[in-house]
Amino acid sequence: MMVYQWYTMPLPRFLRLPKERQRDILAVARTFFARDGIAGASYNQIISDAGISKTAAYQYFDGKEDLAATVLADVRERVLGVLGTWEAAPSARAFWERLRLSSARLVDHLAKNQEDLALVGASSGGAQDEMGMAWFEAVVDDGLRLGVIRTDVDRALLLGVTRAFFQAADAWALQGMRTGTQVEMSPAWSLLEGLWAPRKGNKNGGTT
Known part of the structure; x- marks a missing residue:
């Protein structure tokens, strides 16, 4: 019932990662966004904790907004799955x-x-x-x-x-x-x- 704007999605290279690796990266980002808010979370700290180099990060996402959109879409998909x-x-x-x-x-x-x-x-x-x-x-x-x-x-x-x-x-x-x-x-x-x-x-x- 939760009714939840994102227009960006991860870049194709992220989607080619193994599903488990995708989940791990999103889990780290989700922790930061949930704790610090999307505006307050540090993109550099997220990618560091996720074990991603800055070069690789920008091959996966256009930036923090893109990563946040992907995390929110993942949260929403789980919520809809519960319903x-x-x-x-x-x-x-x-x-x-x-x-x-x-x-x-x-x-x-x-x-x-x-x-x-x-x-x-x-x-x-x-x-x-x-x-x-x-x-x-x-x-x-x-x-x-x-x-x-x-x-x-x-x-x-x-x-x-x-x-x-x-x-x-x-x-x-x-x-x-x-x-x-x-x-x-x-x-x-x-x-x-x-x-x-x-x-x-x-x-x-x-x-x-």
């Missing part, structure tokens, strides 16, 4: 259970991966953002099919509002996690149910 593919629910009850379970898996992942927690949501846009939107589309379409979501609102508007809701809810929950506050998600779920609730006279038969 998994949305599967059509057999009932409204199962729909809400799956939605809450997806959220719980994500919270658990971020609680156990503090570097991801520090970086998730740092930017948005690009192909990875399209992957996130595909998840929202699947959820909204399933909710519409089941009558969980009102049908008197244009689908594009529903998607936009739903996405904005999760962005706001995620920012709220993440801030709590970062400050060590126990976040109770029930008010957020109640708010979403009210936002989605079918209206009286709506053709899907819901009531307020």
